[in-house]
Amino acid sequence: MSTPESKRATLSVALATSLVAIAWSSAALAQDPHTHHRAAASATAQDVLDNDPAEAPDPVTPAAQQPAMDHSKMDHSNMDHSKMDHAAMGHGASGSGTASEAPRTPIPPVSEADLRAAFPDLHAHAMHGDSVHSYWSMDRLEAWDADEHGTGTAWEALAWIGGDVDRIWLRSEGERSDAGTESADLEVLYGHGASRWWDVVAGIRHDFGGEGPSQTFAALGVQGLAPYKFEVSGTAYLGESGQSAATLEAEYDTLLTNRLILQWSAEAEFNGKDDPRRGIGSGLGHLEAGARLRYEFSRRFAPYVGVSWERAYGGTADYRAAEGEDRDDTRLVLGVRFWF
Numbered sequence: 001m002s003t004p005e006s007k008r009a010t011l012s013v014a015l016a017t018s019l020v021a022i023a024w025s026s027a028a029l030a031q032d033p034h035t036h037h038r039a040a041a042s043a044t045a046q047d048v049l050d051n052d053p054a055e056a057p058d059p060v061t062p063a064a065q066q067p068a069m070d071h072s073k074m075d076h077s078n079m080d081h082s083k084m085d086h087a088a089m090g091h092g093a094s095g096s097g098t099a100s101e102a103p104r105t106p107i108p109p110v111s112e113a114d115l116r117a118a119f120p121d122l123h124a125h126a127m128h129g130d131s132v133h134s135y136w137s138m139d140r141l142e143a144w145d146a147d148e149h150g151t152g153t154a155w156e157a158l159a160w161i162g163g164d165v166d167r168i169w170l171r172s173e174g175e176r177s178d179a180g181t182e183s184a185d186l187e188v189l190y191g192h193g194a195s196r197w198w199d200v201v202a203g204i205r206h207d208f209g210g211e212g213p214s215q216t217f218a219a220l221g222v223q224g225l226a227p228y229k230f231e232v233s234g235t236a237y238l239g240e241s242g243q244s245a246a247t248l249e250a251e252y253d254t255l256l257t258n259r260l261i262l263q264w265s266a267e268a269e270f271n272g273k274d275d276p277r278r279g280i281g282s283g284l285g286h287l288e289a290g291a292r293l294r295y296e297f298s299r300r301f302a303p304y305v306g307v308s309w310e311r312a313y314g315g316t317a318d319y320r321a322a323e324g325e326d327r328d329d330t331r332l333v334l335g336v337r338f339w340f
Helices: 004-031 035-051 112-118 314-322
Strands: 133-146 150-162 166-177 180-193 198-208 215-226 230-239 244-255 260-271 283-295 301-312 328-339
Touching (some): 133 301, 166 198, 180 215, 283 314
Antiparallel strands (some): 198 215, 215 230, 230 244, 283 301
């Protein structure tokens, strides 16, 4: 039979045990904020086991393969979430991706309508302007040491003025020595753009200097950029007294560097019949070839050094031999090329 003293002792022991349990639970919760979740999960698992033992979590199966935790039966109102790391708890994970990944729409293939909208056909007024421009070039202005006549000089100039399609072209070339002008010509031509890279030209050419009298020719030809970037021109001439001639020219630039350029050139001249007054024979009159290495300090100004070779053929060679001149001539030249 218990006495009042024994009852008070038992109550004191129970109260002390309860206080120790409460203190231990508080300390464990402070150290691990997930203690409450684990306790709730244990309680939930126990409820499932009481209701249906087949749905209880399997302690052997890894946690990643077990059913997700049911938070609906947990009391979150009395929990302190300020010290919990929800990012590490994986609350944002869902299935095979993350919440930040949005579904992507595949890019559709480009259709013919898209291409037509991106690259519309240009009208004539958009392709060619009506403004007037000009270009003046001294392609060659060079000198060499002539054995019999001191210093020799030669030039080849080109200019045009006009628009994108129709232009007026000026062309001139010639040679001089200390004895005077040996040969020179000036051409004034109208040019029309027949295609993207080619112009058709027509006009007049006037020859002056040399031993014979001056002559004027009607000129008709083409000029432009051939495949592989060869600059080509071919012109036929019809002059007084049935005189006729034709010239073919070609040039090609080899870019050794962005500024060091080797230019190759070749020119052939043909004549329809003999002209003793000017020392010209029929057929192939002369052939000239050269290589000039220039350095472009700017695109508008470039000095150069080079070699030029020329040979006369047929009746023209015979006329030169009668005058005591050589059939062929090789020169080391020094010159400058500029344009504006």
